[in-house]
Each structure stands twice: as C-alpha cells, then as structure tokens.
Amino acid sequence: MTVSTRGRYALRVMVDLAEHGGEGFIPLKAITERQNISQKYLEGIMASLSKAGLVEGAHGKGGGYRLCREPDKYKVSEILAVTESTLAPVACLKSGAEPCELADRCRTFPMWRELNRVINEFFDSYTIADLMVKDEEYNNWII
Amino acid sequence: MTVSTRGRYALRVMVDLAEHGGEGFIPLKAITERQNISQKYLEGIMASLSKAGLVEGAHGKGGGYRLCREPDKYKVSEILAVTESTLAPVACLKSGAEPCELADRCRTFPMWRELNRVINEFFDSYTIADLMVKDEEYNNWII
DNA sequence: CTATTTCCTACTTTGTCAATAGGAAAATGA
C-alpha cells in the first residue's frame, strides 16, 4: 500500500524544476545533488516523463530538463500515472486486469472501487504549484 | 499501491463469518470453498485475527471460527491494521520509520500526510456490516 | 481413540522494486 520511489522522486523533481528552472534547462546532476537521488536511477524516471511529454529534455552541454507548462497546469495524478505502475488499491482494479470470477458476488469490491475513486480524486486535486508552497509549520514532522 | 491478499482475504472472511456464522463455529474448510482461497494460506491470516481478538477460534471437531462482536462493531480499519503490514502510502509515514533527512524541506511530505489521513478516514468509515450489503446494481463490474 | 480442526514454525517460490552498469546518440563550444 505504498507509492514507489519512482512516483515520489518524480514529484520531487518536478517541484525542483518548477522552483529552479525559471528559464533554462537544468541538468540532472544539479537535481540529484539537491534531492539526494541516484542519478542513474533518476535518468530512467526522467526518460518516462520526457516520453510522456511532461518535461522537455535537451542533450549535450548546457542541456538538461525543463517543464513544458506552468506548475499549476500539472496535476499530481498525471505524473503518478506515468511513473507509477498502478494507482489501483487492489489488483482487480488495475487497468487491463481480467475480471475476478467472484466479481458480482464479492462483498468488498464496491468498497475498493470507492477507495479508488477517492484516491484518484485526491491526486487530481493537487498540482505541482500546490506542492511548491513552503510552509514550515505545515511541514513539521511531528503532527 | 495495492492492498495485499492478506488484508483482502481477511475482509472477505469476516463478511463470510458474519453472513454464515449466526450461531456456531465455522470451519475454514467451508470458507475456503465459498471464497476460493488456499486453506493453508488462510490459516495464517486467521491466526493473526484470532490473536488480535477479532475472531474466536475453537479447536477440534465442531470447531472453527466465529465473530466476537456484531458486524457493525468491526471497523474495516481494525482488520486491515492487523493483517496488512502497513497502510501508509509512503515509506516515511510507516510507524517506526526513521525520519527522512529531507523531512522539513520535503515539498511532497504534507501531501502524503494528508493522503494518509484521507485513507485512514476512509477505512474508519466502513464496517463489516456495510460490506454485507448485497446490491447487484452497485456491485456491477462495469461502471 | 479417532477424526477433525486450529495452531505453530519453517521453507520455497515468485515477482517487483530499486539501483547499477555500460555505453550510444546528440549537442555545444573551443
């Protein structure tokens, strides 16, 4: 029941790009230093984001990544959809899953479907801009 | 991001006990046949539920399991807390996790904490009695 | 005493996540 590092790293990188990439391309090297993430691992994640059109990558010297839209135009759900294998809370709700043979007499299915809706709605309601807010109080670990 | 079979099976078994166990003990054999779950695997799950005091087990002939309370007195969250290793949506929110060194400058942490709250609230709001409702329409796979 | 059932411990298998490795392709600037 946990979001993988792929999704979590992707979100942090998107926020990092939003905060530091006002104008030009930011090389991964700078991001990994700030975010403490393995560069090689992050390369794979960025490739996914780039292929999905969420970021733009530039090769070579002076290259790196930058956002394609304003931060408030990125829903968190979009980013997780690309980087996470699934957001479905149970196997039978994964896209492409073959219907469970108990489907229409499964007493728990309606609850899972509802949870799925709640989670998707949750991630739809956040944008990268929302994540950029720096609020020490709100961010306090101990709450 | 998925609830494991342990938790899912446990919920189905609890509902099964609620529906079939009006009076006496129900042997696992009967449950596994109805629910299509490996008996040996289920034994381990039931042991957890029993140890947590959520069900009562009786040895020997005529034995089996039965609920200890009325179905509407079981929150889904209780059952998942026992059978699931964690419900936290990210590693840093697991109980006993050492605080992430980025904690107070992590831009995504507040969102994860909020999601955690939403999910816990969700599971708190369902009881076994709620799951017992049989509504063909609501249960329809294709929605 | 026998059949039935929970209970307990250990093992195997499987699959996915996380990360590493090595280099190819592209772009820049000197």
Added chain:
DNA sequence: TCATTTTCCTATTGACAAAGTAGGAAATAG
C-alpha cells in the same frame, strides 16, 4: 574537428516482501 557534457537506451543485479506450501503438534468432540 574534437573533447566535453548531457540525455537516452538496454541489460543486469540485488534485495526484499508477498504468496503460498509443507508438515506436524495441540486441542476438542463424540
């Protein structure tokens, strides 16, 4: 042109938990 920097691509490894199996011990009813 050439060295450097960077993304991009394809495998491979390692770690770990989930899912299920196996074998039998303890308890209970009849």
